Amino acid sequence: GFLQVASPVPQGPNKWHEQFPIAKGQRQSPIDIVTSNAKVDKALSDNPLKVSYSNNCCQSVTNTGASFQVVVDGAGTEISGGPLDSTYKLVQFHAHWGPLGGDEGSEHTVDGVTYPAELHLVHWNQKYKDVGEAVDKPDGLAVIGVFFSRGKEHAGFKPISDLFAKVPRKADKVDISFNYDPACLLPARRDYWTYLGSLTTPPLFESVTWIVMKDPVEVSAEQLAALRNLLWETPSGEGQMCNNYRPPQPLQGRLVRST
């Protein structure tokens, strides 16, 4: 019979350094946020983080083979202020999560505490011509991280979590025909920690100003379970996508600032 050439199953985080040496770099993400070591910086509150998203910016949801990804056309979806020296535009949002019913799954941890999932809103610096140019520059990206805790249903996340069943396989894609404002996914209290880090997936570029919201948002157990409608390649064939999170990396002496 024909030689079966399977697509290589993606290597886990502790092998990434073989192909991406920067995995052992000086500003890798995620990190464990030790709240007692975070330094309150008045400058962050003097120039508050400004999030101005439009409600018709979301184009589609796709299964990237590593997460869901809501693709956004950046028109009018800008953030600025806080730790940012320029305006950044939203390009996509996705998440990382753990096993069904488990409490691990977030990438950042807070005093060693994990959350069942973590949402990432990825923005690129408008001083560059596009995200491809920005993605590997030290000030190229700004990612807002939002912890998901298990509780009551998140009405704002429902239109998105209902779409996961429609994109079970890698490269599956469904258009978003309704108006959707991703700002509904942010916690009411806008306090955050911020530090300089990296992409948490290959190519692991050290190009991210991280803005990790202090307060989690509640989503229901069903909405967390809906993340598992997404499938991916496992060593034993196709399986439910889960545990797509990188564990915390060495702080390497970096300062974490806090509002």
Ligand SMILES: NS(=O)(=O)c1c(F)c(F)c(-n2cc(CC3CCCCC3)nn2)c(F)c1F
């Ligand atoms: N977890 S994370 O740190 O928030 C995070 C991710 F997980 C990502 F996958 C990306 N990412 C960026 C690109 C486009 C690049 C286009 C140029 C070539 C490299 C990929 N695709 N995925 C990303 F930007 C990001 F910030």
Ligand SMILES: [Zn+2]
């Ligand atoms: Zn991410």
